Amino acid sequence: MAVAAGKRAAALIAATLFTSTTAFHIAKNQLDAGLRSAAANDSSAFSSDIPTPILEGGSTKAIRLRKQLQEIWNDPTNTSPIILTGPKGSGKSELAEEIVYQLPSWQTKIVHRLTLDDGIDFLDTILGTASHPGLFDDLSVQANTTLVLKGFQSQHVDSKDSLDRRGELIDVLDTMVTKGQFYSTYENSTKAFLPRIVGCTQRPPQYFTERCGKHLNATFIKVPSFEQRKSDIQAIAAAKIKLLERKFGLTNIELSKEGRQRLLDHRWEVDGDSELDSELYNGLQLLASEKKWNPFATDSLEPRHLLVNAYDETIRKRLLYDIPFLRNVIMSPWVFGNTLTYIVTPVFILVNLILFLGPQTREENAALTFFWAGWWPGIMLVFPFLGRIWCTVCPFMAVGNIAQEIATNMGVQLKKWPSWAKESGPAFAFGLFYAILMWEELWDLPQNGALSACLLILITSGAVVNSVIYEKRLWCRYMCPIGAMNKMFATLSMTEVRTFKSNCEGCTTAECINGGSPTVAHDNYALKGCTMDLKNNQLRDMGDCVMCMSCVANCQRESPEFNLRPLGQDYGLPWLLPKSIQSSENMALSQVETNFWLGGIVCILQGSVLLHYLPKILTDFGMDPTIATVGPALDTAFATHTMLAFAILGFPGGLSFIADTAAVPLESSVKVLKRQLTRTPAENAAIKTLYESMLQQNVDVSAAIKEWDQDGDGTVSDWEVKEAFKLLDIPEYEYGLLFNLLGKEEGRTVSSLFDDIQELYFDVQEAQRGSVSLAATFKNQMSENDFETKLTFVEIFNRLDKDGNGFLSKDEFLAMSKEGYFKKPLSEEELNDLFYQADVLGIGRLNLFEFMSILRKNVKIGIQEIGYGYLPLAWGSLTAYWLGLGMQELGLTLVRVPSTFNVWISQGFRDSIPQYVFDTSTIYAVQVSVMLVSYIASVALTQKLCDDNRIGPVRFGTHAVTQSIGAAITLYLMLSPEAIVSAYR
Numbered sequence: 015m016a017v018a019a020g021k022r023a024a025a026l027i028a029a030t031l032f033t034s035t036t037a038f039h040i041a042k043n044q045l046d047a048g049l050r051s052a053a054a055n056d057s058s059a060f061s062s063d064i065p066t067p068i069l070e071g072g073s074t075k076a077i078r079l080r081k082q083l084q085e086i087w088n089d090p091t092n093t094s095p096i097i098l099t100g101p102k103g104s105g106k107s108e109l110a111e112e113i114v115y116q117l118p119s120w121q122t123k124i125v126h127r128l129t130l131d132d133g134i135d136f137l138d139t140i141l142g143t144a145s146h147p148g149l150f151d152d153l154s155v156q157a158n159t160t161l162v163l164k165g166f167q168s169q170h171v172d173s174k175d176s177l178d179r180r181g182e183l184i185d186v187l188d189t190m191v192t193k194g195q196f197y198s199t200y201e202n203s204t205k206a207f208l209p210r211i212v213g214c215t216q217r218p219p220q221y222f223t224e225r226c227g228k229h230l231n232a233t234f235i236k237v238p239s240f241e242q243r244k245s246d247i248q249a250i251a252a253a254k255i256k257l258l259e260r261k262f263g264l265t266n267i268e269l270s271k272e273g274r275q276r277l278l279d280h281r282w283e284v285d286g287d288s289e290l291d292s293e294l295y296n297g298l299q300l301l302a303s304e305k306k307w308n309p310f311a312t313d314s315l316e317p318r319h320l321l322v323n324a325y326d327e328t329i330r331k332r333l334l335y336d337i338p339f340l341r342n343v344i345m346s347p348w349v350f351g352n353t354l355t356y357i358v359t360p361v362f363i364l365v366n367l368i369l370f371l372g373p374q375t376r377e378e379n380a381a382l383t384f385f386w387a388g389w390w391p392g393i394m395l396v397f398p399f400l401g402r403i404w405c406t407v408c409p410f411m412a413v414g415n416i417a418q419e420i421a422t423n424m425g426v427q428l429k430k431w432p433s434w435a436k437e438s439g440p441a442f443a444f445g446l447f448y449a450i451l452m453w454e455e456l457w458d459l460p461q462n463g464a465l466s467a468c469l470l471i472l473i474t475s476g477a478v479v480n481s482v483i484y485e486k487r488l489w490c491r492y493m494c495p496i497g498a499m500n501k502m503f504a505t506l507s508m509t510e511v512r513t514f515k516s517n518c519e520g521c522t523t524a525e526c527i528n529g530g531s532p533t534v535a536h537d538n539y540a541l542k543g544c545t546m547d548l549k550n551n552q553l554r555d556m557g558d559c560v561m562c563m564s565c566v567a568n569c570q571r572e573s574p575e576f577n578l579r580p581l582g583q584d585y586g587l588p589w590l591l592p593k594s595i596q597s598s599e600n601m602a603l604s605q606v607e608t609n610f611w612l613g614g615i616v617c618i619l620q621g622s623v624l625l626h627y628l629p630k631i632l633t634d635f636g637m638d639p640t641i642a643t644v645g646p647a648l649d650t651a652f653a654t655h656t657m658l659a660f661a662i663l664g665f666p667g668g669l670s671f672i673a674d675t676a677a678v679p680l681e682s683s684v685k686v687l688k689r690q691l692t693r694t695p696a697e698n699a700a701i702k703t704l705y706e707s708m709l710q711q712n713v714d715v716s717a718a719i720k721e722w723d724q725d726g727d728g729t730v731s732d733w734e735v736k737e738a739f740k741l742l743d744i745p746e747y748e749y750g751l752l753f754n755l756l757g758k759e760e761g762r763t764v765s766s767l768f769d770d771i772q773e774l775y776f777d778v779q780e781a782q783r784g785s786v787s788l789a790a791t792f793k794n795q796m797s798e799n800d801f802e803t804k805l806t807f808v809e810i811f812n813r814l815d816k817d818g819n820g821f822l823s824k825d826e827f828l829a830m831s832k833e834g835y836f837k838k839p840l841s842e843e844e845l846n847d848l849f850y851q852a853d854v855l856g857i858g859r860l861n862l863f864e865f866m867s868i869l870r871k872n873v874k875i876g877i878q879e880i881g882y883g884y885l886p887l888a889w890g891s892l893t894a895y896w897l898g899l900g901m902q903e904l905g906l907t908l909v910r911v912p913s914t915f916n917v918w919i920s921q922g923f924r925d926s927i928p929q930y931v932f933d934t935s936t937i938y939a940v941q942v943s944v945m946l947v948s949y950i951a952s953v954a955l956t957q958k959l960c961d962d963n964r965i966g967p968v969r970f971g972t973h974a975v976t977q978s979i980g981a982a983i984t985l986y987l988m989l990s991p992e993a994i995v996s997a998y999r
């Protein structure tokens with residue numbers, strides 16, 4: 015099916031001109047425009063063998079399509095409508111253009127294109143009025159005209175009037191198609207409609223035949239979806255590539271075998287034709303930029319060029335494509351396997367020996383200086399840039415790795431990971447970290463080489479023991495305290511390793527996780543696959559990924575990506591800036607999987623910073639500051655030191671926990687109080703009427719949603735709210751009150767509106783019970799179940815409604831716990847109880863509003879969902895503290911080398927060794943800057959997490975105040991001149 019280039023170019027240009035002669039234009043979506051405009055704007059892009067992509071292929075479906083079209087073209091006298099029916103993205107528009115192009119020229123002297131969207135804006139111009147003839151009046155008598163009808167799937171309309179007009183236009187178009195008639199308002203009569211109609215619709219042919227009976231004289235062409243034309247995809251893609259390649263200065267580009275496979279594996283379910291256009295457009299663009307870098311790049315589209323557009327490309331930079339050299343680096347066995355074995359492990363052993371055998375104080379021991387003044391600030395600074403990469407070069411695990419290899423060589427059968435690890439690992443890590451921080455304080459580890467080495471060996475033994483019992487890195491994934499800290503801070507990282515699920519469709523080897531790919535045959539480390547046992551294409555955040563790049567090296571399709579992204583992207587808050595100053599299109603719901611104990615680690619880390627200033631704290635409280643330096647002994651001074659250390663470590667966590675526990679009942683009480691004190695009690699009555707009429711209606715969920723979303727675009731406009739009020743028989747005088755209460759929100763979804771209405775209803779009910787009882791709310795809060803999801807209640811309802819009848823049966827409801835919606839699974843008995851409480855209408859099934867009510871009464875949002883908002887502040891406090899130490903002491907490492915090895919040097923030589931010590935004001939300036947930035951980021955993140963979890967201003971405000979107190983105390987201590995000496999003692 016090849017068409018001469020010049021002719022096609024002329025046709026496209028002609029089509030454009032014809033279109034511009036009318037008030038309407040072709041409403042093409044953005045993706046489609048990529049391909050079409052590339053072709054239309056560059057007539058030189060055509061070559062004599064450009065086929066019509068959508069007609070390509072050797073499947074029976076493709077052959078039938080071509081045959082049907084040929085029959086139309088073979089019958090030049092036929093003027094009956096041609097209706098292309100098929101799912102979205104099947105290429106109907108492209109076919110319509112091809113049909114028009116080859117219709118007899120007498121029929122296409124004039125071509126008009128009309129889309130529904132444009133149509134409703136110009137209805138009078140199209141249909142005419144009693145005083146003016148319309149476009150159809152003019153067209154109806156022109157037998158030399160073709161009318162192409164497109165875009166009838168668009169949904170959003172701005173008013174009820176527009177909805178009615180859309181209905182009116184559809185009726186007119188239906189009559190034209192089914193009866194070949196047009197009712198002229200201007201002439202007040204029905205007339206024959208002579209133009210040839212080429213229409214594209216998702217409606218089945220029955221829709222038209224039902225309206226017209228068997229007499230309908232139209233040609234229907236069923237256009238199969240891309241999914242049904244899998245075997246044609248290669249040919250379609252090849253034709254599209256031909257159409258596009260010159261746009262990017264490329265010639266003779268082909269699809270590689272693997273690239274073709276990736277297209278074949280993909281599920282083209284959403285908008286196939288446009289999606290393929292987009293993939294090829296972006297793929298060729300990538301290839302063109304790659305060719306600029308790499309003169310040896312092939313002329314073929316490889317898997318890495320395709321199906322990579324799941325990310326919001328505006329905020330992610332794909333480093334492996336932008337800097338192709340990086341991939342070569344990653345494929346080297348020195349990244350990271352050989353490095354671990356041949357460099358990290360020997361250095362680690364040497365450092366431990368120095369710590370054990372060398373002088374015991376930092377002033378004399380370079381290794382001790384480097385560990386405390388170098389490693390700590392270093393790792394804190396790495397988190398924002400490369401997340402958890404420390405865990406890839408970590409000596410503890412390097413030794414664990416070697417131990418695991420020895421064990422397997424000796425025939426030890428490594429076990430699968432036990433289920434308790436995920437449940438209890440974080441609590442274990444929290445407990446161990448608490449103990450380590452206590453140990454560090456009470457035994458003054460920063461000034462004790464041997465004990466510092468013991469700390470390293472302790473963590474190493476955890477890694478070794480687990481590595482010789484369990485496969486991969488169980489210790490690192492769930493139990494290591496340092497790993498737990500790294501996991502938390504890595505979620506803030508501005509780089510990520512990520513795979514888009516679509517890129518993995520059809521992959522049966524999963525070498526990314528299992529390893530063993532021929533691409534890494536020379537690299538023992540990468541051969542193991544993902545040692546953290548992660549399915550990279552299912553990662554929600556960067557907490558567990560240690561950026562070892564094994565998946566990148568293993569995947570033969572080159573699916574995993576290494577991206578640059580804004581800090582905070584895992585939380586959907588780019589750059590951790592307040593959401594009010596961010597573009598909403600870059601924001602998303604937080605993806606981070608939270609855990610109570612890991613949140614606790616953030617808190618004790620914050621406490622560990624305070625603990626370094628214990629002498630200052632004691633002085634300020636009028637106590638003896640020397641208690642802070644009391645070493646281990648069986649006396650009261652040490653007991654006091656121990657208790658103080660325990661309390662200070664727990665202080666930030668305790669403070670935020672108490673604040674949160676108080677804020678929850680306070681928040682609900684404030685809302686109830688607000689409803690009690692409302693100056694217009696009629697508002698309360700209105701919300702009650704509204705909610706109860708929604709509940710009592712007892713309709714299925716789709717009917718309930720349809721009432722509020724009449725144009726079916728998924729969002730609720732003001733006019734739709736008003737229409738819903740009418741349908742629910744809400745008295746008109748209550749409209750204004752309800753609008754006031756519900757507020758205006760651009761693009762609000764039906765489900766979030768339902769949530770808002772229901773929340774208000776509950777507050778009103780509480781208010782009418784007459785009491786604001788903090789104690790009762792607190793008791794409720796304690797008995798509530800933690801929720802594990804950020805879905806709205808309507809979304810959960812839809813997912814549970816497996817038979818899709820719009821109601822939840824008992825079985826569907828009971829599945830809730832199994833499907834993981836509660837943090838702590840509920841027993842069947844508990845769920846049964848909930849079900850009977852929920853079934854207020856008593857008919858053995860729940861409608862949407864009954865379901866929402868019971869959830870509202872029984873679930874709470876755990877503190878950790880908000881507590882992760884403290885993360886930037888904890889990072890800032892630790893960084894400010896350790897940077898201070900680093901700026902004071904790291905520059906003295908070299909000068910401490912001779913004493914480390916007990917080598918005598920002259921004073922003159924000592925003086926010639928470089929020493930860098932920053933002055934106090936520079937240290938303060940750095941500390942203040944880090945603290946301020948992290949404080950702002952913390953408040954912004956907390957606000958975002960509160961919004962994501964539908965938590966109100968009281969609870970957010972409480973945490974913001976707690977964070978302000980924490981930041982102020984930390985800064986006060988850091989900036990106290992007498993504290994700096996003791997803190998780094």
Ligand code: SF4
Pocket residue numbers: 404405406408409410411473477489490491494495496497498500
């Ligand atoms: S989790 Fe712990 S042991 Fe494992 S690599 Fe990270 S720091 Fe090392």
Ligand code: SF4
Pocket residue numbers: 513517518519521522523524525526527550551565568569570571572573574
């Ligand atoms: S990332 Fe893994 S699952 Fe995806 S294609 Fe590569 S090997 Fe297969």
Ligand code: SF4
Pocket residue numbers: 511526543544545546547548549550558559560561562563564565566
């Ligand atoms: S997901 Fe990839 S980069 Fe991340 S830990 Fe696993 S193998 Fe390494």
